[in-house]
Ligand SMILES: Nc1ncnc2c1ncn2[C@@H]1O[C@H](COP(=O)(O)OP(=O)(O)O)[C@@H](O)[C@H]1O
């Protein structure tokens with residue numbers, strides 16, 4: 235009954251209630267949409283880093299992690315048993331050799347990381363093959379050694395598809411080797427810095443030059459679903475002493491820090507907005523109880539006790555908050571879904587965004603828990619805000635309010 | 639036996655600065671079934687006196703006994719509860735909850751008292767019919783005339799089956815026809831339900847209808863007369 239009374243009271247002054255509801259809704263919408271864009275950026279950075287670069291889990295010889303010496307390779311056979319044991323939980327894996335090299339063309343040179351891969355295995359682990367914008371991913375019938383490079387590197391070296399570039403690097407004995415490769419594939423990821431550095435050749439071409447020995451690799455990269463990651467990690471960690479087994483967030487520590495920083499940032503923003511809103515709500519509710527002074531006095535005179543009166547005013551405040559947060563959440567949800575599918579193209583800042591690994595398009599994204607957390611926060615805010623009008627009513631002398 | 643008894647009751651406002659002796663030593667008792675008018679010019683203390691015996695204000699001196707129980711000793715919370723259970727109020731204005739229908743306004747008090755749905759439905763219908771506003775049951779107060787609103791207010795005051803009804807100038811905002819109707823109905827209730835009714839007025843035609851007249855001046859009783867019962 236008090237609930238019904240409170241609900242009707244909220245709509246007594248439709249315009250005023252709508253203004254409060256819209257203030258809450260737009261405050262939340264603004265904050266949440268910005269949060270969703272930031273979150274979308276972070277998720278994209280994390281996802282593209284995992285997809286194209288570090289994968290979910292990597293294994294190196296524990297010496298390689300410290301020294302990155304060419305010599306610290308491991309034979310594939312040593313890992314195979316441990317991998318087979320977890321085969322059901324591992325989606326894909328790829329072995330790589332890896333060397334720092336200098337890429338040189340007639341017009342320039344640039345330092346790169348040269349990865350020797352197996353085409354099929356690597357295609358299952360990284361998304362580079364999907365990012366090829368010119369040429370193919372090691373699918374050209376050529377007698378020359380193929381190389382797949384990033385668009386950004388192509389620009390740096392002022393070369394094009396079909397050009398030959400020379401890569402120089404030390405072999406396992408320390409002798410500098412020069413090898414010429416033909417650019418048969420050019421890829422473009424959402425991260426231009428990545429594209430400048432990471433170049434791919436076939437391990438069958440690279441291993442003989444490096445002289446690291448057949449089926450010896452520096453790195454094994456794995457794709458493992460999130461739910462299985464920890465289990466596989468423990469198993470591999472146990473099975474493979476002398477190896478460094480690392481999950482994505484151990485390989486790139488900033489990735490996870492970025493996500494939690496973004497959560498904190500969102501929370502602080504929401505808090506500031508809510509503090510601003512709380513004053514608006516308090517002000518409105520104080521006006522409401524002042525206007526209804528006589529009526530509230532009448533109800534109290536009749537014998538409606540402070541608990542019921544208080545409950546009614548708290549409910550009215552909370553209803554304003556809840557309606558506001560529902561409207562805000564719905565607006566946010568619609569916009570986030572709409573732009574989350576289509577993306578917000580941000581042409582003027584594209585270069586900067588691409589350097590940070592976010593591509594040129596922003597895809598807002600927001601977790602379900604954010605909506606729930608926000609609604610709860612608004613509820614708490616409304617509860618706090620209702621203290622003031624309730625106290626105001628309790629302080630009023632009943633007889634006084636009833637006098638004309 | 640007296641339902642209400644006031645013993646040398648005083649109420650002084652602003653005792654520290656400019657004291658106003660709104661009620662200045664009133665001793666009087668009301669028996670069950672009385673139909674009494676408190677009369678006197680504006681500012682003579684009618685509202686203050688009704689507030690004192692209605693437990694809305696505490697006397698600065700003296701006692702108010704209801705069924706021989708001193709209500710001025712009750713805490714604010716007990717007093718609220720006491721009003722809910724024992725006293726029906728009708729005010730000059732702002733009697734009804736604007737967002738509720740006539741029916742809901744009367745039912746409201748019974749809901750606070752936790753009457754069963756069935757009891758509420760029966761009594762609200764009976765009261766609204768008695769007060770001739772049953773056909774207005776679904777209307778909100780702002781669509782009712784002043785007289786109809788006051789009749790709903792009387793119905794609401796009766797809903798909890800109180801020991802007595804206090805009505806502070808219930809007819810002050812009504813035209814003479816509505817005033818007549820309201821008084822007829824109050825009379826009728828007083829007779830059929832034997833409800834004790836005390837109301838205040840400064841209207842001569844209204845006071846004529848009372849069976850007992852208590853006249854106040856400057857917070858004191860200057861005349862207390864029973865008309866042939
Ligand atoms: N809260 C108050 N503070 C000071 N004086 C008051 C207050 N309430 C009423 N009074 C004074 O008390 C006297 C009696 O008032 P009231 O009981 O309202 O008279 P009536 O109802 O007969 O018009 C008046 O002089 C009025 O001005």
Ligand SMILES: [Mg+2]
Pocket residue numbers: 684685686806807
């Ligand atoms: Mg008065």
